[in-house]
Structures are given as C-alpha cells and as structure tokens.
Amino acid sequence: MTKALGFIAVMLWAISAAAQTAPMSAADEARIRAVVAGQLAAFQRDDANAAFAVASPAIQQMFQTPGIFMRMVKTGYAPVYRPRKVEFRDLVDAGGIPVQRVYLVGPDGVPVIALYPMERQADGSWRIDGCTLVRADDGMA
Secondary structure, eight states, X not given: OOHHHHHHHHHHHHHHHHXXXXXXXXXXXXXXXXXXXXHHHHHHTTOHHHHHHTBOHHHHHHHOSHHHHHHHHHHHOHHHXXXXXXXXXXXXEETTEEEEEEEEEXXXXXXXXXXXXXXXXXXXXXXXXXXXXEETTTTTX
16 A cells, blocks of 8 residues: 555545544634635636645645646545535544544545645644545445
8 A cells, every 4th residue: 555545545444443533722723724714715816826825835835836736626626626516514633643634525525525634834824734535435435
C-alpha cells in the first residue's frame, strides 16, 4: 500500500471509528468552517489566488502556484470545484487532526463527502491541508 493510500485508510478508519467532535473551542470550529466555505466560494468565483491562500504551506509548496492548484481542482475535484449542493457536517478528530466533513453533490449529481484535514498555523489561523473525497453512501454521510 502506498503512503498516500495508507494515510487515507487510516484517516477513514479514525473518522468512521470515532466520529467524535474534535475537542476545540466553538470559535475554532467556526473558523475552520469559514475557511472551508471561503475556499468553496473562491472556486465558484474562479478565484485561484483566494483558494490557494487558505491551503496549508505544504499544499502550496506541492502545487507552487495558484494556477496549477486551480487546474488540479478543476480536473480532479469536480464536486469541490462546482458543487450543486453543499452541506457542512461534523468536525471530527482523526488522530489529533481536525477534519471538517462536507457533503457535496457534484455537477454529475453524485453525492460525496469531502474530508478536509485542517492545520493550525503559528499565528492561530487555520489552513486546509488536503481534501479526500469518499462516496456518500459508505455510511459516513
């Protein structure tokens, strides 16, 4: 199993096994939700700079520019780029990493759950440290 698949498997196991609200303040929960909502709104406006700005430093380093990041989202994450429906679900703790769950219906009408691991920055702000899409009918919706 590759490192990426291993991480996804561990994250999914932790989320489905625990499915507990992350132990953090209501203010942090609201900030996390606002960051994810802001990125989704930036995708709707095709604002690559705003979408890229809330990605973690590791994600920014991986994709280098807002344009490259936006192309990746357009081609590989259609439900995130152009959702028909967005419903925020619970914030869960996956091994100490807060993960915001978002129910999305993609442009093709297929429902998915987007899992957004979040990373707190040194200044206390939150950034998105990736996104994994899973089928919404796997019991996690």
